Amino acid sequence: MLYYALLLLSVSVGGYAAYVALIEAPADAMQGNVQRIFYFHVPLVWVSFVAFIGGALMSIRYLQTRSMRTDAWARAFIKTGWVFTTTVLVTGPLWAKPVWGTFWNWGDERLISFFVMWMMYNGYILLRATIHDFEKGARIGAVLALLALANAALVVAAIYIWKTASHPGPVFVQKSGGGVLDPLMRRAFWLNFSAFSLLFVCILVAKFHFEKAAAVSNGHDA
Numbered sequence: 001m002l003y004y005a006l007l008l009l010s011v012s013v014g015g016y017a018a019y020v021a022l023i024e025a026p027a028d029a030m031q032g033n034v035q036r037i038f039y040f041h042v043p044l045v046w047v048s049f050v051a052f053i054g055g056a057l058m059s060i061r062y063l064q065t066r067s068m069r070t071d072a073w074a075r076a077f078i079k080t081g082w083v084f085t086t087t088v089l090v091t092g093p094l095w096a097k098p099v100w101g102t103f104w105n106w107g108d109e110r111l112i113s114f115f116v117m118w119m120m121y122n123g124y125i126l127l128r129a130t131i132h133d134f135e136k137g138a139r140i141g142a143v144l145a146l147l148a149l150a151n152a153a154l155v156v157a158a159i160y161i162w163k164t165a166s167h168p169g170p171v172f173v174q175k176s177g178g179g180v181l182d183p184l185m186r187r188a189f190w191l192n193f194s195a196f197s198l199l200f201v202c203i204l205v206a207k208f209h210f211e212k213a214a215a216v217s218n219g220h221d222a
Contacts, residue, residue, distance in 0.1 A: 003205060010199045010201075010202050014198075017194070021192055025182070025187070031099055037095040038095065039192045040196075041088065041091040041095060042193075043189075044084050044087050046193065048088060051081025051200065052077070052148065052152050055081060058074035059142035062138055069212065069215075072212040073211075076207040076210075078124055078125070079125060079207055079211075080203050081121065082125060084200065088114070117155050120144070123144065124148060
């Protein structure tokens with residue numbers, strides 16, 4: 001019952017957040033209406049990193065306890081994070097094309113580091129799907145999850161290390177005092193931030209129950 005209430009709240013907040021972002025918030029003075037993608041793109045990045053951190057923590061816990069329940073949480077976190085990361089790779093180019101003139105720049109270290117992170121989690125999902133020994137897959141997957149998180153840390157650092165023209169810096173709050181200052185823009189951002197966080201929790205819990213059932217069906221107590 002609590003889960004369905006949370007799901008309903010997520011949908012309600014998400015609907016209102018989309019309305020504020022697409023209708024109420026003013027268009028950006030420089031980027032125009034395409035800037036509205038920001039309200040979805042940035043929260044998607046946020047929940048992606050939360051998911052991968054959660055997956056790494058559950059992987060460490062699995063290596064300590066060898067609990068298949070903990071491994072089910074790790075798989076749920078990472079697979080949910082992969083979904084959100086994939087949407088980041090879709091919304092990013094949609095924003096980039098009209099603003100910077102290109103969907104993707106292979107010379108941009110920030111974009112490449114994010115793409116490599118996405119590929120590493122693709123590798124995790126592929127590995128878990130192809131190794132039929134659940135315990136062996138869990139051990140190898142846990143190590144890979146920790147390596148992938150190290151690359152995720154590089155992705156965050158890349159925002160500050162590399163200054164490139166084809167990708168913005170920290171656009172919400174900038175050291176120069178810029179960023180999103182209009183109250184309606186901030187409302188749109190924080191509403192979508194909350195909506196995607198709620199949606200993430202809903203998907204994560206559902207995915208955990210699926211992964212736990214998969215472990216049980218393979219003869220493991222989860």
